[in-house]
Amino acid sequence: MTRRFSSPLEAFNHWVESIPNEVFLRQPVNRKFVEFTFAESNDQILRMVSALHNLGIQPGDHVALLSKNCAHWIMADLAIMAAGCISIPIYPTLGAESIHEILDHSESKAIIVGKLDDYASQKAGIPDILTIGIEMYGTMEHHTWERLIAQHEPSATVHEQTSDELMTIMYTSGTTGQPKGVMHTVGAFAQLINTAIDVIHLPERPRHFSYLPMTHIAERAGIELSSVFRGAIVSFPESLETFAEDLSSVQPHIFFGVPRIWQKFQEKILEKMPQKKLDHLLSLPLIGGLVKKKIKKKLGLSASMANFSGAAPIAVSLKQWYARLDIIINQAYGMTEDCILSHFNLPGQNKFGTVGKPLPGVESKLSAEGEILIKSNCLMKGYYKEPEKTAEMFTEDGFLKTGDIGEFDHDGFLSITGRVKDQFKTDKGKYISPAPIELQLLKNYDVDQVCVVGTGIPQPIALIVPSESGKKKSKEELSQSVWQTIEELNPSLEAYEKIAKAVIMKEIWSVENGLMTPSLKVKRNRVEALHMPMYPQWFDHEESVVYEA
Structure with a gap:
């Protein structure tokens, strides 16, 4: 029977007391893992x-956290909780202006700055508030994590979390409009993680690998807080360049990837083993099994008992491709x-083309327009300082409006058929849902x-960014490939x-150029604002496949 906890601090303290000398966090530095036990x-x-208390931070104050995933992200988050404060995680890819907006709007009194790719360009976004750098990652400030823990004794008192207290304000990455601060309680996360432990079965003290932004709800809950509740061992990648090597060395028991990650894995496999060769090898009884094992080991998924995709729709064809590899x-x-x-969808209850059934504790239904409505004890308390926007998100009977359009099949599995805001009208006056x-x-x-x-x-027209394999083709070959898919x-x-x-677009859409969210x-x-003026010209072009000038 898996132990249940009512808060992250209660869970963490249990592991500190019961297995103090077991490894909790593994941070790679110069290709070696630096390990931190629970103690x-x-x-x-x-410390x-x-x-924080000595520097004037009071219980209830808002403390921001700006960092890529690392051991100190989790330690800082737990320290913010243990100090009785409310955490404000900030995406590590945001520019100075966006950082300043969030710090200002959230009324943060302090910020802990960890592992970043370009802190120099982001620093201007931090106003005159208490700023704590972390020397291990080269973010040097007047106050650093290392100096502060050397100068202070461990606190004799730790905040006791209650179920209904505000734990964090998470600013959405937002595919549309300004980020909004979503307020969540301790109890919401506790119920979520306890439910996940009940339905996603992993070994005791599983291995976790954390690489998607912990500022995103899926990684925050599914990796950070799940690891605290399960007493897991959490490893991190050192850099984008070492990502594959680090993941392969860890072989985690659970893996979560957004669709783009699964696409990239596929691309890498097909670079080394073209589809025809892969198909042939998989068709051979003994060799096929060995090839599958080798690919899973190389990816880092040989021990994974549950692989998930989320944050955006994933193509059924991609899932079918992986299923042939026993992934x-x-x-x-x-x-x-x-x-x-x-x-x-869960291991053993997985229907391709759907997003699964409601988890325990969830009530869901469709509005008259087909919008998915959700109710549970884990819904947000609202958007911080935005009562009108909060009110717009709920129905009169307390259901959250998701903004997604969906349908349930006769087995109760939900399919998402589009997004309310993504629908557009051609000049024929017909609404189109682009996602499917x-x-x-x-x-x-x-x-x-x-x-x-x-x-x-x-x-409609399709704006397309070619993959690595697409870029290697001549214009004629790529045009033929794309148009054949459209004709089918x-x-x-x-x-x-x-x-x-x-x-065919000439540049990729990325977080850096503002055309993708941090959750990819x-x-x-x-994309529309940038290219809409060109739609009529592209539409009137004599060729079926047009190249952006």
């Missing part, structure tokens, strides 16, 4: 609590506002990113949905 982590956390991907569905206690069409186009290995658009033109797809679409043109979803509104 060592606790000692640093309690940081003393330091089963479970698509999950949730959002910051519902603390991701929503719908999950985009997923079909992503079946083509030459396509990396796609955005189906059509505002102000008679038929169009007969299955309604007349007004049929794709009239494909436009395409920012449709930014």
Whole structure:
């Protein structure tokens, strides 16, 4: 029987008392893992609590955390909780202006700055508040984590968390509009993690690998807080360059990847072993089994008992491709506002093309317009300082409006068919949901990113960023490949949905150029704002496949 806890601090303290000398966190530095036991982590956390209080931070104050995933992210978050403060995580890829907006809006009194790629350019966004750097990652400030823990004794008192107290304000990465601060309680996370422990079965003290931004609700809950509740061993990658090597060395018991990560893994496999060769090897009885084992080991997924995808839709064709390698991907569905206690496919209960059934404690239904509505004890307390926006998110009977359009099948599995805000009208006046069409186009290995658009033109067009394999092809070959996929797809679409043109984009959409969110979803509104003036010209082009000038 797995132990249940009512708060992160209660869970952490249990492991500190019962297995103090077991490894909790593993941080790679110069290609060697620096390990922190539960006792060592606790000692640093309690010293940081003393330091925060000594520097004038009071219980209830807001303390921000700006860092890529690392051992100190988790220690800092636990220290903020243990000091009785409320954490404000900030995406490590944000620029100075966005950082300043969040620190200002959240009224943060202090910020802990950890592992970053370009702190020099972000530093200007931090106003005159208490700033604590971490020497291990080269973020030097007047106050550093290392100096403060050397100067302070461990705090004799630790805040006792209650279920209904505010624990964190998480600013959404937002595919549209300004980020909003989602308020969540201790109890919401406790219920979520205890539910996950009940339905996702892992070994005692599992191995976790943390690489997606912990500022995102899925990683915060599924890796950070799950590791605290399960007493897991958490390892991190050192850099993007060492990511594959680090993941392979860890072989975690659970793996979560957004669709783009699964696409990238596939691309790397096919670079080394083209599809025809892979198909042939998999068809051979003994060799096929060995090839599967080798690929899983190389990816780092040989021990994974549950592989998940979330944050954006994943193509069924991609899941089927992985299933042939005995890598089963479970698509999950949730959002910051519902603390991701929503719908999950689970090992043994996995229906491709759906996002699964409601988790225990979740009530879900569809509005008259087909919008998915969710109710549970884990819904947000609201958007910080935004009562009007909060009110807009709920129905009169207390259901959260997800903004997604869906349908349930006769077995109770939910499929998402589109997003309310993503729908657009062509000038024929017909509404189109682009997401299902985009997923079909992503079946083509030459396509990396796609955005189906059509505002102000008679038929939709597909904006396409080619994959690495697509870029290696000549223009003629790539055009032929893309248009063949569209010709295969169009007969299955309604007349007004049929794709009239494909436009090959000249630059990739990334977090850096503002065309993707930190959780790697395409920012449709930014892509549209940039390219909409060109739609009529592209639509009228004589070629079926147009190259952006």
